[in-house]
Amino acid sequence: MNYLFGLIGYPAKHSKSPWIHQHFLDQQSLHGAYQIWETSPEGLKDTLSSMKKLAVDGFNVTVPYKEKVMDYLDEIDPYAEKVGAVNTVLLRDGKWIGYNTDGRGFVRSLQETYPHTRLSEKKALLIGAGGAARGIYAALLEENMQRVDIANRTKERAEALLPLNTSSASSSALSFQEAEDNLAKYDIVIQTTSVGMTPNDTAKPFALNHVKDGAIVADIIYKPFETVLLQEAREKGANILHGHGMLVYQAALAFELWTGTHVEASQLLKEFEQQLKGD
The missing domain is CATH 3.40.50.720 (NAD(P)-binding Rossmann-like Domain)
Structure with a gap:
């Protein structure tokens, strides 16, 4: 299977999510890609429509769309409903299901x-x-x-x-x-x-x-x-x-939802720490 994952937000190009999820794909010996859809507010509906046509397997949601995206989903997990925000969407049986892993x-x-x-x-x-x-x-x-x-x-x-x-x-x-x-x-x-x-x-x-x-x-x-x-x-x-730990572990929980696998994040945390210190 060749997975297609991604992130929608504005701004979003600075995100470390592609780097994190590529590591998870490699760790699990899975094939796939993680794409960023940086989308201005007026383009949100069109971008989500395009993503659905592409049958994106799962995507993350960042500011300012964690609440707005809920209007476009087929189902929302009860926990995400309680929180009032979605940061992870899974495609299952042709339906988009919203979760919150933050x-x-x-x-x-x-x-x-x-x-x-x-x-x-x-x-x-x-x-x-x-x-x-x-x-x-x-x-x-x-x-x-x-x-x-x-x-x-x-x-x-x-x-x-x-x-x-x-x-x-x-x-x-x-x-x-x-x-x-x-x-x-x-x-x-x-x-x-x-x-x-x-x-x-x-x-x-x-x-x-x-x-x-x-x-x-x-x-x-x-x-x-x-x-x-x-x-x-x-x-x-x-x-x-x-703070980098929360970013990695919320990503790990999202990846696990998308793929049904369990990832080890500890080594990635160390690499991410070195990268951030280098920046």
Whole structure:
């Protein structure tokens, strides 16, 4: 079988997804290609129509289409429906089925990096309330954590995510100041905003003066490889989790959906790290 996978987004040409998925194809000795469809908003409908005619086996969706693409799908996985966004589409029996692997990709990255961490015993803080936070929030709630709080610059936006919580975990919305003041209560802190991303790589949401010793601080940004937030976390005695892991593991989950195989991502993570450090 000769697979055809791809990515739709705008902008999208900078994406590392072709490199990642080519590695997965090679690892599984599968034949195929991964193509980027960089599509402006006015061209979305036509591009998706062309992709359907090509019978693309599966594709990823990035900004700004993770919500808009749902209108064009035949079915949506219940988890993706709950999250309210799709980042992975599978062609099955002529139908497009939407999934979301973002949040679960983050959790897999966390568990692979810190395998002895029992999430059911932990309290987490999410920084940000956008699409990435939404997916990670839903995935963390699946792990039956004790508490998952959400901090955002505008507290109302954080409050809007709370109805996603149908688990036994406690959840509340916080301002950035409230989160900063109460940081010592959290075992895991996850930065999900674009604050600190290249070229504005000297910025951070707030200081980590009260971070718990030994806590895990994660940043989903992967350019720069180590954000100023992660640098500060390391200096304060916290454990850190780089953003490239989420990118690789959400891609791995998508690839597994498309092909029915299980990929090993650990070696690819090391290669990706070297590439990012080189950039």
